[in-house]
Amino acid sequence: MIVTWEDVLRQQKTVRNCALVAGVLAFIGLVAGFATITTRSGWFFLLLLVPSGLMFLMFYFARKTYREMYKSVVVNKAAEGMFDSYSYKYDSGFESNEIRDAGLMTMGNRYNSEDMVEGFYKGVSFRRADLYIAQHVQTGKSSYTIVYLRGEWLMFTYNKNFVSDVQVTTRNFNYANKKKSRLFNRADERRHTFETESKEFNREFTCTCQEESEAFYLLTPRVMQMLLLLKSEFDCPFMVGFVKNRLHFAINSGKNTMEPPVLSEPNLTAEVEKARRELKIICNIVDTLDLDRRLFVQ
DSSP states (O other): OOOOOOHHHHHHHHHHHHHHHHHHHHHHHHHHHHHHHOOOHHHHHHHHHHHHHHHHHHHHHHHHHHHHHHHHHHHHHHHTTTEEEEEETTTTOOOOOHHHHHHBOOOOSEEEEEEEEEEEETEEEEEEEEEEEEEEEEETTEEEEEEEEEEEEEEEEOSSSOSSSSEETTTTTSSSSOOOOOOSOTTTOOHHHEESOHHHHHHHHHEEEEHHHHHHHSSSSHHHHHHHHHHHHOOOOOOEEEEEEEEEEEEEOSOTOOOOOOSSOHHHHHHHHHHHHHHHHHHHHHHHHTTTTTOOOO
C-alpha cells in the first residue's frame, strides 16, 4: 500500500480528534470522581469509565498508525539520492546484545531501539537507529529512572579488522563503559586512559585503549581535527569506538530523531528537511573521517 502525505494528514486529524475527546472525557471523569467522593454515588463515574477507556485505546492505535505512515513518507523522501543504497524499517533497531557485546556502553534494565536505516554510502556499509538505554530503580514505594543514552547509534563496517579496542568520548559523555576495572574485565579486554600529543584534543576528549600503538595509528592528527570539528557541529555529547572491524558512533542528543508532531499540523517540506539533517550525519561522519580511505582497508 502506497501512503501519500494526504493520508498522513487525515490520520493525524483522527489522532487529534481522539485526543480531544479523550481529554474532555478525562476532565468530566475528574469532576465525576470528585462528585463521587462528596455524594458517595459512583454510578456516573463508572458510566464514564468504559467510553473513556475505549477512547484512549482508539487514540493509542490511531497514533501508532500515524507514526508509521508519517515515517514511511518522510524518512524515505529524506533519504532519496543521499546514499548508494538503503533500506528503512521504522519498527527495527539494534538488538541489545549487539550494543552490549561492543563493550562501549553501560547497559541498564531498560532498552529500546527503532528507526533502523541501513545501506551503503561511498562504498561504506552503515547502520543507524534511535537508541534508549536507562536504569530503572525501585526504592520501596518510590522509583526513579537514570537515562544512560537517548539519541542515536551509528555503526560503520569496514574491511580492516583492528586487533584492540579504542574508545573516544567527549568530556560530557556519561555512562560510557571504559572497561578499566580489574575486577570486571579480563586483562586482554581491559582498556586504560591515554593522552594524545594534541593538548586541544585532550581538553575536549577522554581516550581509552588496549594498545596505544594501534590507538595512535587510528587517531592521526587529521582524525583528531575532524573529531573536534564534529564536536562543534553536534553540540551534544558523543562517543566513538573502534571495535574489531566496526566504528561505533553514539550521539546522546536527548531525543528521538524521527518522531512526528501530534497536535500541530506538520509541513511536509519542513519535516523532510528535519529528517534529512539527521540522516546527513551518516554522510558527515564518513566524509569527515574519510572512512573509505586506505586506513580502513586491508
